[in-house]
Amino acid sequence: MSMKIHVDIVSAEGQIHSGQAEMVYAPAVMGEVGIAPRHTPLVTHLKPGDVRVDPGDGKPIEHYFVSGGILEVQPHVVTVLADTAVRASDLDEAAALDAKRRAEDALAGKQAEFEYAKAQAELAEAVAQLRAIEKLRKIKKG
Amino acid sequence: MAGAKEIRTKIASIKNTQKITSAMEMVAAAKMRKAQDRMLSTRPYAEKMKRVIGHLYHAHPEYRHSFMVEREVKRVGYIVVSSDRGLCGGLNSNLFRKLVKDIKGQQEAGVQVQFCVIGNKALGFFKRFGGKVMAEATHLGDAAHIEDLIGPVKVMLDAYENGELDHINIAYNSFVNTMTQEPTVEQLVPIAGESNEELKHHWDYIYEPDSKDVLSGLLTRYIESLAYQAVVENGACEQSARMVAMKSATDNAGDLIDELQLVYNKARQAAITQEISEIVGGAAAV
Numbered sequence: 001m002s003m004k005i006h007v008d009i010v011s012a013e014g015q016i017h018s019g020q021a022e023m024v025y026a027p028a029v030m031g032e033v034g035i036a037p038r039h040t041p042l043v044t045h046l047k048p049g050d051v052r053v054d055p056g057d058g059k060p061i062e063h064y065f066v067s068g069g070i071l072e073v074q075p076h077v078v079t080v081l082a083d084t085a086v087r088a089s090d091l092d093e094a095a096a097l098d099a100k101r102r103a104e105d106a107l108a109g110k111q112a113e114f115e116y117a118k119a120q121a122e123l124a125e126a127v128a129q130l131r132a133i134e135k136l137r138k139i140k141k142g
Numbered sequence: 143m144a145g146a147k148e149i150r151t152k153i154a155s156i157k158n159t160q161k162i163t164s165a166m167e168m169v170a171a172a173k174m175r176k177a178q179d180r181m182l183s184t185r186p187y188a189e190k191m192k193r194v195i196g197h198l199y200h201a202h203p204e205y206r207h208s209f210m211v212e213r214e215v216k217r218v219g220y221i222v223v224s225s226d227r228g229l230c231g232g233l234n235s236n237l238f239r240k241l242v243k244d245i246k247g248q249q250e251a252g253v254q255v256q257f258c259v260i261g262n263k264a265l266g267f268f269k270r271f272g273g274k275v276m277a278e279a280t281h282l283g284d285a286a287h288i289e290d291l292i293g294p295v296k297v298m299l300d301a302y303e304n305g306e307l308d309h310i311n312i313a314y315n316s317f318v319n320t321m322t323q324e325p326t327v328e329q330l331v332p333i334a335g336e337s338n339e340e341l342k343h344h345w346d347y348i349y350e351p352d353s354k355d356v357l358s359g360l361l362t363r364y365i366e367s368l369a370y371q372a373v374v375e376n377g378a379c380e381q382s383a384r385m386v387a388m389k390s391a392t393d394n395a396g397d398l399i400d401e402l403q404l405v406y407n408k409a410r411q412a413a414i415t416q417e418i419s420e421i422v423g424g425a426a427a428v
Contacts, residue, residue, distance in 0.1 A: 008190050012288045012367055015186035030350045041201070043194075044350035045359055070360050072194045079190050081363065084288055095293030096300065099258075099277035106265055107275055 005037040007053055009064055011082040016064055022056030024078050026071050033071070035078050042073040051080055146413065149406040153399055160395035166229065167388035173284060174320070174381035180285065181317060181371075181378045188371050191364050195333065198360070201346045205353045208303055209361045212332050217254045219276070219298050219307040220245070221330065222268075223314035223372045224261035225380040226281055231387035233315060233379060234263045237325040241313045242271070244327050256307065258294050260373060276301065286377060288370045295366050302331055314372035315379040321386060323379040330365060 007024055009017040024035040027049030033042075046069045053062045069082040199210070222241060224234050245255050258277045259265045268275050277297035282290050301307045310331040315323040349356045 008186075010187040010190050012184060012187045012370055013180075014183040018186075028350055041197075041345065041347045042350070043198075043347045043356050043360065045356060070194075070356070070363065072197070074197060077193075079194055081187065081191060081194070081360075083363075092292055092296050095289075096277070096296035097293075099279055099293035099297055102280075103259070103275045103278040106278060106280075107269065 002056060003037040004056065005035065005039075005076060005078055007078045007080075009051060009053075009066075009080040009082060011066075011069075011084050013084055016082065017053065017062065019053075019055065021053045021078075023054040025050075025052040025054075026080065027051070027066075028071060035073055038075045039073050039078075041075070042071070044071050045069075046071050046080070046082075051082075146406055146409045149402055149409065153402050153406065156395050156399050156402070160392055160399070163388045163391040163395060167385055167392060170381050170385035170388060174378065174385055177284065177374070177378040177381045178317075181374050184367075184371050184374050188367055191367050194360070195364050198347075198357075199333075202344055203346055203349070203353050203357070205357065207354075207357045207361055209299075209331050209358075209365070210333050213308050215253060215308045217256065217307050217309075218248055219256050219258065219301060219310045220327075221258045221294070221298060221310065221312040221369060221372075222260065222264040223312065223369075223376045224259070224264035224267070225376065226262040226283075227380075228263065229387065230380050230384040233323060233383040234267070236323075237313060237315055238264075238267050238271075240325040240327060244311075244313075245273075256301070258298050260291070260294065260369075261376075282373065284377065286370070286373045288366060291366055291369050291373065295369050296362075299331070299362060299365065312369060312372050314376045315383075317375045317378045317382070320382045323383055330368060333361065333364070 002022060004020040004022060005024065007017065007019060007021045008015075022036075026033055026035070027047050028044045029047050030044070032049075033044070035042075046066055048067045049065070051064045051066055053064070055062065064080075064082075066080065066082040067084070069080060072079045072081070220241065222237075224237065228234075248255055256274045256276050257264075257268055259268055259275055260279045260282070262280045265275070265278055265280055277294040279290055279294045298307065298310055302310060309329070311327055312330045313325070313327045316326045318324050347353075
C-alpha cells in the first residue's frame with residue numbers, strides 16, 4: 001500500500017473536506033505546490049485558486065476552490081485554512097476604519113441606526129398612550 | 143359591573159401579550175436550532191487552527207511575532223460580544239456584571255481599559271457606563287459572517303502592535319446547554335499556547351514568502367476565528383436564553399389570566415347576588 005497523508009480543508013464557517021490522500025496540490029502565493037506524504041513542515045499563504053486532492057487508489061481527483069487562505073504542512077497532516085472572504089490589506093484597512101468611524105458616530109449621538117430604533121420605540125409608545133387617552137375621553141363623554 | 147368590565151379588558155390585554163410571547167418563544171426555538179448548527183460547523187476550523195497554532199508555538203522561527211510575546215500590562219482592551227436585541231432574560235446583564243467586576247479589578251491595579259463592542263446591547267451599555275470605545279460592529283443579524291468582524295478585530299490588533307494595548311480580552315456568553323449560558327472573559331492576545339511533548343525537538347517550518355508575512359496573516363486569522371466563534375456561540379446563547387425567557391413569560395401570563403378570571407367570576411357573582419337580594423328586598427317592601 002502506498003503512503004498517504006491526511007488532508008483537512010476547513011473554512012471559518014464549516015468543514016469542507018477531511019480524508020486521506022496520496023498527493024495534494026495547492027495554489028501558494030509563490031507558485032503552485034504539490035505535497036506528498038512526509039513533506040517537510042511548511043506554512044504559506046494561498047492565493048485564490050483550485051486545491052486538488054488526489055485520493056489515490058484510482059479514485060478521481062477532487063477539486064476545491066479557495067479564495068485564499070493558509071496552508072500548513074506537517075509530515076503526516078496537511079491543513080488548508082480557507083478564507084471565506086476576499087482578503088487584501090487595503091480592504092482590511094477600510095473595514096477597520098469603518099468600524100472605528102461607526103463607534104465614534106454612535107457615541108457622539110449622531111443619527112446612527114441605534115438611536116433611530118430607540119426613538120422609533122419611544123414614538124410607538126407615545127402614540128399608544130395618546131390613543132388610550134382618546135378612548136378614555138370618549139367613554140367619559142358617552 | 144364597572145369592576146368586572148375593567149377586569150375583562152385586562153384579561154384580553156394579557157391574552158394578547160401571551161400570544162406575542164408564545165410566538166417569540168417558538169421563533170426563538172426554531173432559530174436556536176440553526177444557531178447551534180452554525181456553532182457546531184465553526185468548530186472544525188477552530189480546532190484545525192488551534193492545532194496549527196500549537197505546532198507553531200513549538201517551532202523555533204528566527205522571528206517571534208509580537209502576538210506571541212507577553213509584555214508588561216498597562217492598557218487592556220476588551221472585545222465585548224453581546225446580542226443586538228433584548229428580551230432574552232439576564233443574558234446581557236449577567237455578562238456586563240461579570241465584565242464590570244473584571245474591569246474594576248484592572249482599574250484598581252492601575253491598568254487602563256478600552257473597548258471594542260459587538261452588538262447593540264453592548265454599545266448601549268458603554269454609552270451609559272462610559273469608557274473608550276475604539277470600534278463597533280452591530281446589526282450582524284442571526285447569521286454573522288467573519289467578514290463583519292475583520293474591521294473591529296483589526297482595530298484592536300493594530301492598537302496592540304502599536305503599543306496602545308498590552309493585552310486583549312474577549313467577553314462573551316459561552317454555550318453550556320439550552321438552559322445554561324456562562325458569561326466568560328478570556329485572554330485573546332498574547333496567544334497562550336499549550337505544550338506538546340512530541341514537538342519538543344528543534345525544528346522549524348519553511349515559510350513562503352517569509353516568516354513575518356505568513357505569521358502575521360496566520361495569527362490574525364486565528365484571532366479572528368476566536369472572535370467569530372465567540373460571536374456565533376453568543377448567538378446560540380441569545381436564542382436559547384430568549385426561548386427560556388419567553389416560555390416563562392408565557393407561563394406567567396397564563397397564571398395571571400387564571401387569577402384574574404377567578405376575581406372576575408367572583409365580582410360577577412357578587413353583582414348577581416346583590417341584584418337578587420335587591421329585588422327580593424323590594425318585593426318584600428311592597
